[in-house]
Amino acid sequence: MSVLEKISSVELGSRLKMARNAVRVTQEEAAAAIGVGRTTIVAIENGERQVRPSELAKLAELYRVSVNSLLRETAVHFDLVPQFRRSLSAREDQGASLEAANTLQKLVALSVELERLLGRKWNAISFPEYRILRSGWQERAEDLAAEIRQRLGIGSGPIANIFVLVESGLGVRLFIQRLPSKISGVFAYHDEIGACILLNSVHPVERRSWTCAHEMAHFLTNRYAADITWTEKHNHNLEERFADRFAAAFLMPSSVLRLRYSEISEESGKFSPKDLVFLAYSFNVSVEAMGRRLEQLGLLPEGTYDSLVRRGFSVKVANELFGLQASAAGNFIPRLTWLALEAYQRGLLTGGQVADMLGLDRISVRSLAESLLASELDDEVH
Amino acid sequence: MAELELVCADASALINILGSGVPEEILESIRGRIVVTNQVFREVKRCPFEGEKIFRPLIPLREGGFLEVVELDQASLEVFISLVGAVPPDDLDDGEASTIAYGVFHDGAVVVDERKGRRICRERFPQLRTICSLDLFRMYFERCGSNFERCRSALRSAIERTRMHIPHDYRVWTEAILAGSAVTEANAKVHGSKYSARSRTPERCHPIPK
Numbered sequence: 001m002s003v004l005e006k007i008s009s010v011e012l013g014s015r016l017k018m019a020r021n022a023v024r025v026t027q028e029e030a031a032a033a034i035g036v037g038r039t040t041i042v043a044i045e046n047g048e049r050q051v052r053p054s055e056l057a058k059l060a061e062l063y064r065v066s067v068n069s070l071l072r073e074t075a076v077h078f079d080l081v082p083q084f085r086r087s088l089s090a091r092e093d094q095g096a097s098l099e100a101a102n103t104l105q106k107l108v109a110l111s112v113e114l115e116r117l118l119g120r121k122w123n124a125i126s127f128p129e130y131r132i133l134r135s136g137w138q139e140r141a142e143d144l145a146a147e148i149r150q151r152l153g154i155g156s157g158p159i160a161n162i163f164v165l166v167e168s169g170l171g172v173r174l175f176i177q178r179l180p181s182k183i184s185g186v187f188a189y190h191d192e193i194g195a196c197i198l199l200n201s202v203h204p205v206e207r208r209s210w211t212c213a214h215e216m217a218h219f220l221t222n223r224y225a226a227d228i229t230w231t232e233k234h235n236h237n238l239e240e241r242f243a244d245r246f247a248a249a250f251l252m253p254s255s256v257l258r259l260r261y262s263e264i265s266e267e268s269g270k271f272s273p274k275d276l277v278f279l280a281y282s283f284n285v286s287v288e289a290m291g292r293r294l295e296q297l298g299l300l301p302e303g304t305y306d307s308l309v310r311r312g313f314s315v316k317v318a319n320e321l322f323g324l325q326a327s328a329a330g331n332f333i334p335r336l337t338w339l340a341l342e343a344y345q346r347g348l349l350t351g352g353q354v355a356d357m358l359g360l361d362r363i364s365v366r367s368l369a370e371s372l373l374a375s376e377l378d379d380e381v382h
Numbered sequence: 383m384a385e386l387e388l389v390c391a392d393a394s395a396l397i398n399i400l401g402s403g404v405p406e407e408i409l410e411s412i413r414g415r416i417v418v419t420n421q422v423f424r425e426v427k428r429c430p431f432e433g434e435k436i437f438r439p440l441i442p443l444r445e446g447g448f449l450e451v452v453e454l455d456q457a458s459l460e461v462f463i464s465l466v467g468a469v470p471p472d473d474l475d476d477g478e479a480s481t482i483a484y485g486v487f488h489d490g491a492v493v494v495d496e497r498k499g500r501r502i503c504r505e506r507f508p509q510l511r512t513i514c515s516l517d518l519f520r521m522y523f524e525r526c527g528s529n530f531e532r533c534r535s536a537l538r539s540a541i542e543r544t545r546m547h548i549p550h551d552y553r554v555w556t557e558a559i560l561a562g563s564a565v566t567e568a569n570a571k572v573h574g575s576k577y578s579a580r581s582r583t584p585e586r587c588h589p590i591p592k
Contacts, residue, residue, distance in 0.1 A: 002460065003467030053459040061424070066476045071467035117470055343471075350496045352393060352425070352475030362397055366545035 003071060004056070010047030015070050017045040018079065019063040022102045033062045066356050076109040076116075080188050080196075083226035096180035097228055104186045104198040107175040107336060110357045112193060114339035117348055124194035125171030130221050132242050141242050144220065145249035156253040158283040162209045163332035166197065166216060175334055176201045176208065177359065182231050185211035189223040203231075206286040213247035220246075245296075251285050252293045261299050271300070273308060277318045287315045333372075341372055386414040386511075388490030389518075393422045393477040395493035396440075396449075398515040400426075401544030402536035405439050408518060409448040411525040417450045417490070419480035458483040465502070474499055485510055493518060495547065515540075516552040523565045534559060 004012075020030055027041045034055045043049035051059070060067045084101040115122055130144055149156060152169045159165060167174045172195040179186070179200040184207065186198040197215045199208045211229055218227045222239055260279060265271045280290035291305030340357055343349040344365075349357075355365045389412055391399070396418055399405045409416050418426075427440060443449040454462055458480075465479035474482070478499040485492035491511040494500055503512045519540070523533045537559060540546040548556045558568035 003463050007467065053463045054456070056463070057421075057454070057459065060476075066466070067463070068466040068473060068475050068479070071463070072473055073467075073469050347498045347501065348471040350475050350478055350498045352477050352496075356475060362394060363544050366547060370545055370547075 004050060004053065007071060007073075008047065009044075009050050012051065012070065013045040013047040016051070016059060016063075019065050019070065020045075020059075021081075022106075023063050024098075025062060030059060030062060034058045068353065069356060072113070076112040080105040080108065080190065080226065083188055083190075083224075084228065093182070096183055100179050100183050100186045100198070100228055101188075101226070103177060103179060104175070104188055104196060107177065107198065108173060108188075108190075108193055108196050111173055111175075111336045111339065114336065114343055114357075117343055118339060118346075120339070122173070122194065123171055125169070127170065127220060129223055132221050132238060134238060137238060137242050138245055141217070141245035142249045142254065144217075145246050146253065148216075148220065148250065149253065156256045158256075159209075159251060160284070161332060162212050162251070162284075163199075166212055167335060170195070170216065170219070172197050172216070172219060173335070174212070174332075175199070175336060176332065178202055184208075184229045184231055185215050186226075186228050187215040187218045188226040189219065195219045195223060204286070206280075206284065206289065209251065209284055210247055210286065210289055213250045214243045216250065217243035217246035248289065248293045248296060252283050252290065254297055257283075257293065257297065258299065261294065273313055273318065276308075277315070287318070337368070341369060344369060386412060386491050388415045388417065388485075388488055389493060389513075390417050390419070390452075390481050390485045390488070390490045391422070391493040391518075392481040392495065392499070393418075393425045394495040395515045395518065396422060396426050397544050398495075398540045398546040399518065400437055400439060401540040401546060402519075403539045403543075404532070404536045405443055406446070406448050407526060407532075408522045408536065409443065411522040412518060415450065415490075416448065417452045417484065419477070419484050420451055420453050421476045421480040423451045425477050452484060454480055454483060455487070458487045461486055465506075468502075471498070472502060472505075474502060482507065482510065495549075514549060514552075515546060516549065516556070520555070523559070530564065534562075 020027070027038045027045075031038045031041045036055075040049060044051050044055075056067055056070070060070060081098070081101045084097060112122075114120075130140075133140060146156075152165065154165065154169075163174055163176070166172045173193070175196070175198045177198060177200075179198070179202070181200070181202055184200055184203060187196070189195050197212060197219075199211055199215075201208075203211070214229055215227070218225070218239070221242065225239075257279075260282075261271065264275045264279065268275065276291055276294075277287055279294075280287040283290065285293075288305060291300065291308070294300040295302050295304055337358060340349065340354045344351065344354050351362055351365050351369075354360070355362050358365070360368075399408050402408055423440075423444070426437065444451055461483035462476075462479050465474045465482060466476055467473065478494060478496060481492050481494065482499070482503060484490070486507055491513055492503065493513055493515060494503060495514050500512055500514075503510055519533075519537055522536065523530075526533055537556070541548070541556075555568050555572045558571045559565070563571065
């Protein structure tokens with residue numbers, strides 16, 4: 001029995017449909033590519049007609065996926081995109097939203113597939129869901145941040161690497177990949193898969209840290225509503241404001257920040273822009289985030305940060321003058337990469353499959369394997 | 383090993399050849415017909431390689447007749463589907479699967495570097511002649527050996543620019559060449575190394591076709 005006879009036509013049809021929708025190809029376009037009528041595509045996608053090898057190869061090319069990814073037995077195909085209905089319908093920029101949702105879905109599916117291939121289990125950690133009340137929501141966000149810090153056993157100091165913390169401490173599947181620049185992050189939750197956060201690799205590490213903390217709040221307060229976080233504030237409803245306040249409180253706890261602010265101010269007699277930059281770096285957050293947090297806590301007058309910027313204050317220039325380096329908080333290798341490299345090392349995946357899964361080119365996969373696996377890649381040739 | 387009349391290269395091999403900086407010379411030294419499947423050509427051509435200097439010769443190689451891009455026929459397609467759709471971990475990516483499928487039906491040698499791909503070749507198509515990128519480089523050295531420095535620089539370039547993996551069986555030879563040994567000297571080192579006493583002996587490497 002051939003592979004195409006063995007695989008369920010309904011399953012393969014559904015995978016083809018998802019792949020077509022992901023690249024927004026119409027059924028008519030797909031039909032034209034393989035020289036059949038639209039009704040044949042409908043029949044293939046409904047599992048009523050078996051796709052032929054030549055048709056499958058052409059459709060995979062059109063949908064920009066590998067035939068291997070469509071047929072792989074361990075491949076996980078589930079649809080997270082409908083959960084983004086609210087985000088997709090709320091904004092004009094549906095293209096970027098759909099791209100982000102599809103990227104998260106692909107990464108989560110690959111992650112689950114690799115776990116199955118390697119016989120690994122994902123240790124999802126049970127966290128209760130907290131309700132947001134309209135009255136006193138700011139204090140509630142501060143309290144929740146403190147509570148989560150306590151549960152994670154991290155005290156109230158600066159967080160060295162929030163990505164590792166979120167992945168291992170909260171059991172969230174975390175991915176960092178290129179997204180449309182106007183999108184900072186994506187969050188979704190699935191009962192079988194757990195919480196998933198995708199951060200934009202194009203953004204600076206401080207912004208990614210902030211987004212990560214922001215998405216954490218969605219996980220803790222309203223996990224069944226998938227969310228896309230935009231760089232510009234749109235539809236700033238209570239949930240979004242709560243998530244921002246939580247992020248600020250989680251990354252910059254008020255008790256420690258007040259203490260550090262007082263120490264600096266007392267030592268130098270005043271709190272200058274250089275102190276602001278220094279404080280931001282010590283908490284692994286952006287200067288803007290630190291400035292606004294100090295305003296939020298009443299340590300700086302409201303509008304101070306905007307006023308500094310208007311007067312020509314530049315973070316970039318300040319960094320150069322102080323000789324400050326980018327923070328090390330970006331040193332994070334997502335678990336997906338580890339799993340893929342382990343499968344490669346064990347000869348369960350080829351370099352081409354790893355490249356396809358991680359969205360990398362082969363040379364990058366070779367470099368990763370060379371540096372992370374070193375001599376363990378020794379192999380027999382003949 | 384007889385003269386290679388048809389060589390079907392996987393994406394990994396094609397990348398290594400391009401990384402050498404002298405792809406035309408390497409392909410010419412093979413003498414037989416060199417083909418890559420449409421799947422392999424697409425993989426190497428597509429982003430993020432586009433714009434990379436080392437990949438620029440790809441289209442001219444095809445246009446200049448150094449490299450032929452082939453489509454899988456019906457019979458090859460069946461084998462291709464059976465390889466990409468095999469039960470993991472016996473499934474392959476599209477590039478390797480198409481290369482092997484083409485080689486099986488056209489009586490060619492396939493250039494496959496990956497450990498997994500080579501294992502599947504051995505198990506499913508024991509008659510299929512399977513070589514690796516380093517075999518192509520060794521042919522190049524044999525046939526263009528008069529310009530040793532140029533050959534050596536091509537090998538170094540492939541290792542440095544495209545991170546060409548040196549399989550265990552070829553380490554002694556490669557190290558000898560990079561250290562400046564002549565080809566005959568490097569071959570002698572392979573046969574004289576303590577490594578040859580082990581099961582994965584260089585004797586089992588394909589001899590260079592004359």
